[in-house]
């Protein structure tokens with residue numbers, strides 16, 4: 001019988017169809033990430049990626065099939081566009097936020113505003129800087145619908161809605177961003193704020209007594225990060241049969257690792273500051289200021 005499923009680590013390997021390895025242990029994640037045996041998915045041309053990955057990611061906020069663009073963390077560090085794209089985002093994010101922004105979100109949370117309203121306001125705070133103008137409500141609404149997990153991706157209606165939403169957000173970005181800006185790097189951020197940050201605001205409100213780092217390691221925001229094998233390897237004896245370069249996809253369960261280690265670098269990366277999320281410091285500072293504001297308004301009421 002074919003060895004299709006194995007455990008420790010969990011692997012599903014169906015020859016010529018799919019080969020996925022799931023790594024949840026925090027130390028194994030760090031070791032494999034820095035081993036040189038894996039790299040970012042778009043190390044390989046889109047057309048040569050495993051069929052399921054190509055199909056899945058085009059319904060998410062991470063890939064634009066029409067223009068063949070991938071979000072920055074999917075590019076190898078050796079990609080010639082990578083450094084400049086990261087630098088642009090860093091520079092833009094460094095312009096930060098205002099006290100009025102914090103107060104506005106605190107007010108909405110205190111009024112129990114609907115998710116849609118919170119998402120719209122938060123998108124303006126994070127993403128207006130890229131467009132120099134308001135991002136319209138239909139776009140922040142559409143950004144909610146890109147597919148967020150493989151489980152969602154196999155539901156045909158979710159998949160179709162995801163493709164449609166991604167097209168809508170990308171077309172808006174293509175029309176409204178300055179030339180030379182990577183439109184997917186920006187479009188992704190609208191989706192990330194709508195899908196992740198809005199929920200995070202409520203988690204914060206329900207945990208005013210805990211530190212922000214504690215809250216967002218116990219309630220991590222990104223469950224997983226994918227990589228692809230670039231060398232034949234058995235990960236130092238961890239696997240019974242080696243990976244296949246360009247075919248084996250490794251899923252790092254960074255959310256579980258964040259809970260296990262309480263290390264905020266697993267909420268925003270794979271456990272180190274290397275290639276950490278550009279938005280991490282903004283997010284943590286904003287959440288700390290917001291927590292302060294919510295505590296104050298609570299004690300006054």
Ligand code: HEM
Nearest residue numbers: 072073189192196221222225267268269275276277278279
């Ligand atoms: C709370 C919301 C967010 C969370 C939880 C989050 C989380 C993450 C995680 C886990 C990674 C690492 C991915 C990997 O290693 O494959 C990452 C990378 C990245 N994030 Fe975020 N992110 C958020 C919002 C944002 C926003 C709003 C921006 C831009 C304004 C952004 C820009 C980036 C960039 C550019 C990278 C790639 C960094 C690199 O590879 O050098 N993120 N993010």
